[in-house]
Amino acid sequence: MKQGEIRKALMVATLLCVFLFIYLYWQQSSKPLQPLVLTYKHVYTANKKSQPHQWTWHCVNQRCERHPITDNIKAVSLPTCSMLCGSTQLWPQPTGPVTLGSKAVTFNHLQFEFETLTSGAARALVKEAFSSFNDSVLSLVRNNNYLQEKTDLDKFIVRVSVVHGDIVKLKLKTDESYTLTLKQRAGDILVNITARTYFGARHGLETLSQLIWWDQYEGTIGTLKVIKGATVQDAPTFPYRGLMIDTARNFMSIESLKRVLVGMAANKLNVFHWHITDSQSFPLVLPSVPQLSKTGSYSPGETYSPEEVRAIVEFARVRGIRTILEMDVPAHVGNGWTWGPKEGLGDLAVCVNERPWSLYCGEPPCGQLNPENPNVYDVLEKIYRDLLELTEETEIFHIGGDEVNLECWAQHLQKSNTPSNYSDLHDLWGEFTLKALARLQRANGGEKIPQVIVWSSKLSKRPYITKYLDRNSVVVQSWGSSQWPETADLLSDDYKVLISHVDAWYLDCGFGRWRETGEAACDPYRPWQTVYNHRPWQQMRLDKRQIIGGEACLWSEQVEESSLDSRLWPRTAAFAERVWTDPQLDLATFSIHEDVYTRLSTQRDRLISKGLKAEAMWPTWCSQNPGMCL
């Protein structure tokens, strides 16, 4: 070989190596960018042997009556009787007109044909919604061999059209309305769901899934049925229909949070408020401040990675739910915040784990951010940047502001001999809040977040509220008792309010004391009827216009994932109908109509089908004998 050729060959070999190297490098570095995708599918696994049936139901005066089966009649199952007898069985009840047929047809899930007239980014979401609709219908199936049963249909065509295909993020002003028509055309069922946005279309599919049920009496092993003929027009009453879950007192796995979101979607709730940290633990791994979870989680396994949080946010979005991450400050911090001195930043938090706890906080362990340490605000800005990046939620942000204990700060100022300029420490708290809000704005690229939520507190009362909280951008989450003047005062001062009254919508209450000293935590239990019958805008004649909606809250001192489902369901479903449909209350009797019991019982059965361990509402006898237990 001539020298020139050797050089050429070497050059080619070198280039090949470089390409290979770049290729391998790119392959390796692109791997971590694969997002974590969460899916949910609950399949009924046991093939129950078909048993001889015992009862049949007759529709008499819009009520299903139970009778023993006799030889000469065709037995009707309870679900089929219920679906075709009087009640809509929809939950939450639509706010617009509903007409339903009085007959049903059999089909199987392989007859589904999904079509969509949706352009833009919403198209991919609609496809995901089809797939979770398909899974949710499949979860009704009680016998995997049912495909051999005869069906009345050729095809079950579901057509979804979304007008604004570019809207893929839920906002307070997002139109969530939809219309649904279902009719038979020759051998096909043709469903037409139209909506302004993806979020409305998704609700429409949820409603469609409620017009489908499993009939175990049909054929030899049972089959799926759908009502023949339906029109539904629907839109929510309130734009904010939230559920708060606390994952700091006790850790909840990602699997269990997925079940929460599946239940929320089934009830058309749309905000998952994730109270993700507190003074007990800091399970959230933040890329910019990893020290927080490293020193504050219960164990390395009991943490949420950024990928997991993003996956939950996406899992929720497909289900029409936005996620709001709350890291409560300046109180409700502590564990996870003690590394400041070691890193030369001074005390970031004070009173951490201080005793006797009852002097410095509402429950053990104590802890509060140190408002006089400027480094605290730098750390906050980093945290806010991470939180905004994880959720991509820039319309609403929750900054906490719950239960600040001024005695903790007073003691700290005294101990550290800091000359205090505050004759009233509420001003220190107010200024902390303003500084935190300024850092939030900086973390959001200089843009102000339009709606900042704070828990109601002394600071959200006069005279402080008008001094520190801007009524144009602050929403107060009013959690005091509904008997207090709190909510009415906020509304008359022209603040926007999110309602979470402790006496109605705190789902954690009623499980006794978990500590020896201090008051029992918020007994008694709030039964679903209390949750359902809470309508403060009617009871207290509050002006509804400034109320953005409601939020049920589940604090987790006495619940973890094994009892999570039963704390939430079916009570959260009752809450959902309050904020979606908002039916009138009978203030004279507070009685709840039979139809509500019947529909809620059916909705609870749907949640069970989806794999949620919902609490029993009553003895099965009452479900089998509608109206007879009231």
Ligand SMILES: *[C@@H]1O[C@H](CO)[C@@H](O)[C@H](O)[C@H]1NC(C)=O
């Ligand atoms: C619904 O799910 C089943 C089972 O996973 C699948 O076989 C079927 O193709 C799905 N249907 C559609 C229309 O995607």
Ligand SMILES: *[C@@H]1O[C@H](CO)[C@@H](O)[C@H](O)[C@H]1NC(C)=O
């Ligand atoms: C579907 O419904 C929309 C509005 O309700 C209507 O404009 C459209 O013609 C319907 N399409 C079919 C195929 O029925």
Ligand SMILES: *[C@@H]1O[C@H](CO)[C@@H](O)[C@H](O)[C@H]1NC(C)=O
């Ligand atoms: C107190 O006020 C003085 C004068 O306004 C100011 O220089 C000082 O920084 C303040 N001290 C604290 C601890 O805020």
